[in-house]
Amino acid sequence: MGDYRIALNTGLPDNDLFFGKVLRPHGLEGLLRVQSFSQSAASLLNAGRVLFKLKTGENHYLQVISARPHKNIFLVKLEGLTDINQAEAFRGAEIHIRKDALVREEGEYFWFELLGLRVFTTDDEFLGVVSQIIPSGNTEIYVVKKGDRETLLPATHEVVNHIDLENGKMMISVLEGLLNPDEV
Structure with missing residues (x-):
């Protein structure tokens, strides 16, 4: 059935989906540890500019440069984040992507569809x-x-x-x- 675990989040535009959450920075060069409802980085990489809703209430649209699996999470590199201090501001941020950026294999369905x-x-x-x-x-x-x-x-x-x-x-x-x- 596909195990993409994209969640619903009310109060968002119809084309926006809650994709995951930034756990914390990783290393010194601005990488982020991301917990995702998807088991594939393809949707995140395909999304173009991704919405990050910071805990401060600020919203930032940033390009995902790279995303790779690491244990049960993803390590994500964003445009403009070059050090741990910049990355720290994203701790706890919600990640939202457009529905049309989702990548699926044939026969797979997203939770919001089911x-x-x-x-x-x-x-x-x-x-x-x-x-x-x-x-x-x-x-x-x-x-x-x-x-x-x-x-x-x-x-x-x-x-x-x-x-x-x-x-x-x-x-x-x-x-x-x-x-x-x-x-x-």
Whole structure:
């Protein structure tokens, strides 16, 4: 299903997405340690000028010069940041990118696209709406809500048959024990 974890953030322009957060500077030459909702640096590099919302309330649009994975984060170099003192001002900053800058592989979906999808079984039974996505190791878990009932669905190809973003639908196969664990 793709594991790009781009988050929604209300109060932003429709084309803006909360991409991640600056944790702290890295080294002496202005690199930033960035925690991202994406597992790929391609979207950040493709974004052009990226919005950094500083904790002081200031907004800065800067070009990303480089971004590379480092353990569970990215090390990011921005235009104009050349030392640790300049980089320190970005500690805790939110990073926002344009939706059209997102890079995806075929068959991958972003979280903001999946939230709110109506979920149906292959027998056309309405199960509810995707209300939350929980990261869980190798796959995500979709929380599908209908009234007071929540159903947890693994985001695997065995369960999720088809995603139709245009019509706001997800079709799933009901594997034994998936909807009624007591039946197993």
